[in-house]
Amino acid sequence: xxxxxxxxxxxxxxxxxxxxxxxxxxxxxxxxxxxxxxxxxxxxxxxxxxxxxxxxxxxxxxxxxxxxxxxxxxxxxxxxxxxxxxxxxxxxxxxxxxxxxxxxxxxxxxxxxxxxxxxxxxxxxxxxxxxxxxxxxxxxxxxxxxxxxxxxxxxxxxxxxxxxxxxxxxxxxxxxxxxxxxxxxxxxxxxxxx
Numbered sequence: 661x662x663x664x665x666x667x668x669x670x671x672x673x674x675x676x677x678x679x680x681x682x683x684x685x686x687x688x689x690x691x692x693x694x695x696x697x698x699x700x701x702x703x704x705x706x707x708x709x710x711x712x713x714x715x716x717x718x719x720x721x722x723x724x725x726x727x728x729x730x731x732x733x734x735x736x737x738x739x740x741x742x743x744x745x746x747x748x749x750x751x752x753x754x755x756x757x758x759x760x761x762x763x764x765x766x767x768x769x770x771x772x773x774x775x776x777x778x779x780x781x782x783x784x785x786x787x788x789x790x791x792x793x794x795x796x797x798x799x800x801x802x803x804x805x806x807x808x809x810x811x812x813x814x815x816x817x818x819x820x821x822x823x824x825x826x827x828x829x830x831x832x833x834x835x836x837x838x839x840x841x842x843x844x845x846x847x848x849x850x851x852x853x854x
Contacts, residue, residue, distance in 0.1 A: 661743065686709060693707070694845075697838060698836035700754050702754060707851075746810045752805075765801050769799075770801065771801055772790060773787075776828055780826075781823060785810065787808060826838060826841060827841065
């Protein structure tokens with residue numbers, strides 16, 4: 661997938677005009693990019709459109725319009741776009757109650773190493789997590805982790821030929837499996853592989 665450049669972005673003025681329609685398009689697009697893993701965890705798979713939305717929102721919120729500032733935001737977010745041989749996702753542990761979240765995060769240390777994706781006929785792929793910084797400590801894990809699932813060329817070919825995809829978590833305190841992914845999710849992830 662092509663990385664975003666300044667020419668791919670709306671100016672602040674133009675974004676203000678198109679934001680409601682663009683936001684609605686992105687929300688609809690994201691529905692086929694969320695993989696629920698049980699009641700409290702989900703993978704949100706990124707692509708050029710989801711990353712463009714994040715960049716546009718950051719530029720809007722921070723009122724960034726100078727070339728250097730725009731490039732800085734692109735440099736931060738572009739690594740989240742898949743490269744054609746991988747999937748990139750934001751993994752979230754979703755607890756609304758603060759006390760429940762605190763207790764769960766203390767029990768889920770290492771969960772970012774226990775999430776997996778599997779192409780039918782192949783072994784599970786575990787992610788490379790949090791390449792930008794470590795998000796766990798001895799006492800707890802974070803509720804948000806950034807993950808990259810690297811696939812072999814044979815896996816990419818299998819997905820492009822229609823192979824089923826499944827996902828899961830195999831942590832002592834959290835197990836979940838979604839197998840196979842529903843067709844709209846599978847097709848969205850297949851599109852990320854070019």
